[in-house]
Amino acid sequence: MFSIPTTENSLHLLSDVRRGQWFVHDYESLLPVALSFLGGEKIAGAIPRLAFEFYAAEAQAQFTATETGSKAQQVAVIPITGTITKYDSCFTYGAITYARAITAMANNPEIGAIVLDIDSGGGAGNAIAPLKEAIHRVQALGKPIIAHVDRCASLAYWAASQCDAIFCDNPLSDVGSIGGLCQIVDDIGKLEKDGYTVITVYADESADKNLDYRMALEGDTSLLKKNLSYNVAQFHKDVKAGRPDIKEDAAGVFTGAMFHPAEAQALGLINGVMTLTECIENAAIRAQYNH
Template sequence: MFRIPTTENTLHLLSDVRRGQWFVHDYESLLPVALSFLRGEKIPEAAIRPVFEFSTSEAQFSAAIGSEAKTKQVAVIPIIGTITKYDSCFTTGAITYARAILTAANHSEVGAIVLDIDSAGGAGNAISVLKEAIHHVQSLGKPIIAHVDCCASLAYWAASQCDAIFCDNLLSTVGSIGGLYQIVDDTGKMEKEGYTVITVYADESTDKNLDYRMALEGDNTLLKKNLSYNVAQFHQDVKAGRPDIKEDAAGVFTGAMFHPAEAQAIGLINGVMTLTECIENAAIRAQYNH
C-alpha cells in the first residue's frame, strides 16, 4: 500500500467553480452542491482526505533485471469522482493522482499500472499533469491501462492517453468528449444584501476580463472561442491516443455517451474486463515489453 500526502486547497476549488472551464458530464447534478459550497454551507458528504492510497497486486510474470529475474507488481490507482487540479475538502486533485502515478512508475518493483476510473470528468486545468504522468510511465516502457466504469469528458481525456481502455461491465459508459464554462453571477444577490460593486478598468486595459464581462451581459462569443480552443486540444489528444477511433461516428466528438458494445465498435475502448482481468492484462503487457 502506497500512501501519498495530500494538501487541501479549497480556494482554488472556489475559483474553478465560479469561473472555471469544465470537461464534465451531467454537470447539472453537481450544481446543488456547488451552490451550497459557494454559500459556505456545511456539506455532510464532504470529507477531508489527509492521505491518498493506492495498492499493488502480485503479477504472475517476471522481468529480467541484469542476470536476475524478479517478480513484478501491478499498481492499481483509483481515480474516483469529480477531478480538480488541487485537493479540496470534496476532491482528490489531479496533482495527487499524478504523484501517485509517478511514484508507482518509478518504483522498481512495479511493472505496470492500472488506472481504476469512475469519474464523470472535472476541471479543464487538471488534465496537463495527468497527461504528463501517463506519458512518463510510457517513456519508461511500462504499460498503463485504464479500467473504467463511468469515464466521461476529462476522465476519458486522461484514459485516452493510456495504452488501452477496458469497461468494467455492460452498463459502463464512456464518452462526453466536450467542454463547458461555469460562471456564477452573484451580482443580484449582493445588491439584494445591500452591496454595490464598482469595477474600474484602466483606459489601456479594455480587453481585460472582456470575455467574462461580455458573458455577464449575455454575449458568450469570447467564452465560446476560448472553450473551442481547448475542446480542439481535447479532440487532438483523443485522436492521438486512440488512432483507430471512428471520427465520423455520430456523437463521438460532439459529447455523446456510449455503452461498451458501441464504444468498442467505434474505437473508444478496447473491450470489457473486470479489474482483476485488467490487472492480468497489464501484467501480460509488461512481460511482453520486457
C-alpha cells in the same frame, strides 16, 4: 499499500466553480452542490484528506526477472473517482495528487505496470495537463499503463485515452462525453440584496482584461465560446492521437455523446470489457512483452 501526501486547495476550487471551464458529464446534477459550496454551506461528504492511498497487486502472470534482481514486479492500481479538480479539495483528490502517485509508480523498480481504476464523470479543464504528463512519463519508461473504467466521461476519458488501452468493467459501464462547457456565476444580485455594493474599475489601458467574463455578464457569450472551443480542439487532438482507430466521423463521438461498451468498442473508444482483476493480468502480460 502506498500513500501520497495531499495538499488541499479549496480556494482554487472556488475559482473554478465561479468561472472555470469544465469537461464533465451531467454537470447540471453537480450544480446545486457547487452553489451551496460557494455559499459557504456545510456539504455532506466534505472531509479533510491527509493522504491518498493505493495499492500494488500480485498478478498470476509472472514477470520476467529484472536486471537488478529476480524479485517479481507488481501491478500498481490507482483509483481515480469522482469529479476531478486540479488540486485536492474537501470533496475529492486532485489531478496533482493522482499524477504524483502515477509518477511514483513509474519510478518504482518493483512496479512493472499500472492500472488506472477510473469511475468519474470528468472534471475541470485545468486538471488534464498533470495527468497527461504523468501517463506519458510511464510510457517513456517502457511500463504499460491501462485504464479500467466504469463511468469514464469527458475529462476522465481524456486522461484514459492517453493510456495504452481502455477496458470497461461491465456491460452497464459507459464512456464518452467528449466535449466541454464553461460556466460563470453572477451573484451580484445576491450581494446587492445582502447590502453590498460592488464597484469594479478597470484601467484605461486594460480594456481586454476579463473581457470574456464581462461580455458574458452582459449576455454575449461569443468570446467565452471561442476560448472554450480552443480547449475542446486540444481534447479532440489528444483523443485522436491516443486512440488512432477511433471512428471520429461517427455520430456523437466528438459531439459529447455517451456510449455503452459494445458500441464504444465498435467505435474505437475502448478495447473491450474486463474486470479489474483481468486488467491487472492484462497489464502484467503487457509488461512481460515490454521486457
